[in-house]
Every structure is written in structure tokens, then in C-alpha cells.
Amino acid sequence: MRVEKCYFCSKPCYPGHGIAFVRNDAKMFRFCSSKCHKNFKMKRNPRKVKWTKAFRKAAGKEMNIDATYEFEKRRNVPVRYDRELMQTTVKAMQRVAEIRKRREHAFWKNR
Structure with missing residues (x-):
């Protein structure tokens, strides 16, 4: 069992939790919550959404x-x-x- 990272917000996604989305080219995306999954489907950039790890790193906060x-x-x-x-x-x-x-x-x- 492996703890994966959420594709959108980079939080840990434990086995049996969250949502796995598989694209037609067999690329797998794991999401910790429906919030992350919905933002991904709306094609939002994680670097522009303020609560994600990607934003915090890009803005120099981490x-x-x-x-x-x-x-x-x-x-x-x-x-x-x-x-x-x-x-x-x-x-x-x-x-x-x-x-x-x-x-x-x-x-x-x-x-």
C-alpha cells in the first residue's frame, strides 16, 4: 500500500480514499477530495488556486x-x-x- 499525492493540491491521498481518474492515454490522476477533482475538471491551474501547494511554492511561501x-x-x-x-x-x-x-x-x- 502506497500513500499517493493528490494531483491537484499535493496533499497525501491514502489507500481507499479519494478519487482516481484515468485518461484515455492511460495517465492516472489521483485526487484527495471531490473539491480537487472538480477543480481539475474545470481545467483550473493549481498554481493559480491559492490553497494548493503549487501556489504556495510558486508564490515563495514555502x-x-x-x-x-x-x-x-x-x-x-x-x-x-x-x-x-x-x-x-x-x-x-x-x-x-x-x-x-x-x-x-x-x-x-x-x-
């Missing part, structure tokens, strides 16, 4: 270029379970979240 975002890569090949690897991964995730929080706080203070 960080958009940072090394901590590189850790959020989507991996299609599952990794074989290793207890030590999982423990170090969880510790690293907490550390990265802490670093990202500090950087975002500094970014918000300086803007």
Missing part, C-alpha cells in the same frame, strides 16, 4: 529547492527487510524531518 526533499523519492523495487537497515532508516527519517523543520522555520522568518 521552500521548493532543498536537499531534504531528495529523500522523498518513490521507489518501485521493494527492499529486502533488514532490521539494522530499518532502524538506521527510521533514525535518519527523524533527523531529516528535524533538519527540514529548522530550515522551513528559518525560511519563514527570513521571507
Whole structure:
């Protein structure tokens, strides 16, 4: 099970929630709510709708270029379970979240 991102607003879309829209060319769009789905069908640009993540990044209200975002890569090949690897991964995730929080706080203070 994978937590997908909403195509319109970039919020997390959990399994069993939201709407999946498949275009004729087999491109799949996932939406977290009917609000996002309706805005997509009305051909609204997410960068011009003020409550989306795309708007916040385009307007300079959120960080958009940072090394901590590189850790959020989507991996299609599952990794074989290793207890030590999982423990170090969880510790690293907490550390990265802490670093990202500090950087975002500094970014918000300086803007």
C-alpha cells in the first residue's frame, strides 16, 4: 500500500480514499477530495488556486529547492527487510524531518 499525492493540491491521498481518474492515454490522476477533482475538471491551474501547494511554492511561501526533499523519492523495487537497515532508516527519517523543520522555520522568518 502506497500513500499517493493528490494531483491537484499535493496533499497525501491514502489507500481507499479519494478519487482516481484515468485518461484515455492511460495517465492516472489521483485526487484527495471531490473539491480537487472538480477543480481539475474545470481545467483550473493549481498554481493559480491559492490553497494548493503549487501556489504556495510558486508564490515563495514555502521552500521548493532543498536537499531534504531528495529523500522523498518513490521507489518501485521493494527492499529486502533488514532490521539494522530499518532502524538506521527510521533514525535518519527523524533527523531529516528535524533538519527540514529548522530550515522551513528559518525560511519563514527570513521571507
